[in-house]
Amino acid sequence: MTAPAVSISGQDADALGGDDSILMRQRRDHARLDAMMNRYLSEDLPPGDLNSLWLDIVRLVFSHAFAEETVLWPLLRRVAPDGEELTRQVEEEHQAINELVARIERSPDDPRRAEWIQQAFALIRQDIRDEEDELLPQLRTAFDDRTLRRVGAAWEAVRATAPTRPHPGVPRRPPGNALRGVPLSAFDRLRDLAPGSGPAARRASLAAAGAVAAGGAVVLAVRAARRHG
Template identity: 80%
Template sequence: MMDRWSAGDATDAERDALWQDIVQLVFSHAFAEETVLWPVLRRTAPDGEELTGQVEEEHQAINELIARVEKAPGDPRRAEWIQQAFTLIRQDIRDEEDELLPRLREAFDDRALRRIGAAWEAVRATAPTHPHPGVPRRPPGNALLGVPLSVFDRLRDLAPGTGPRARRVSLTLTGAAAAAGAVVLLVRSARRRTCA
């Protein structure tokens, strides 16, 4: 998808759609890694802290760059920033495939890797899909903030188009989801007090 975006043979609308698909894939993928894979690697590899710290720095740089792209849709530097993001993403992929994932392979048998992979996939399927540079890169902070951000992002992804109207629709849907979540929490809290 990055190659197709860079080739320049797609229409502006196709390139925008490609970009949105890339952003959604990158952020859900990275969130799942940070929530599931890297904590496991830190516990099992003697140099896991150093390895995951480097990848988390790469993720943060990607996060900040893509946030800049999303906040400035009309900026003439947008294409340059996107290419910089692609370079960082490719480097991140290399580091993970060449360094981190082989360490997990060495530490676990196939059955354990399948369990870790299933947990990764479950988190990825429900992860935020847009940049949030202020969110911590490690659990529990990323997981606690990731849930409401995921709801917000996925509702935003459903809102057609961009611009003020789409943002209003997204914020309205997010507010409704947050209100529903608050009601559920209040009901559970009331039940616990009644049972206690």
């Protein structure tokens, strides 16, 4: 990769376009992920709590990455001379994480599960560093504060309807990722909210239906982001 402008990792909110800018939203998610991974590896949690923490990490990783691929990386390919190379590398990282986490979810009793989870965490940490040091500074260079806040709002709208589980077969780029990913999001969120039956499951079914209906927000948010690109 080419040398970044200035990593966003050590900059304050004013330098990154304000608390609602895409850069601050990204950095907050990255910090939350880092804290959760550290907790998973360092705390002696009961198996149930450990599994719940793992699922929280998975949900954040995949909703975050889907919104990046839908909103941010198309913008970066338009404004950065090396945007194609930069985004291709991070898309490959996302695909590797998808495949590894899918394997973990398929094999809950495999003795290699703990090793695979550590490998997944290493990939996620590398992805965070590449984004904060290489990709996101390009957006800071290209856009003013107001546009960064608008892109942040578009990214958040997409994340609200994004898949929350690994789907290695979903394309990494729009429009294919939205066409195949948004319907899967409804299924993912049903699993997240209420496995089983009863009132909670019925509420989750309504939420899942809402996720499908809100799929149009993905298209609208991407168009809004592109208008400001």
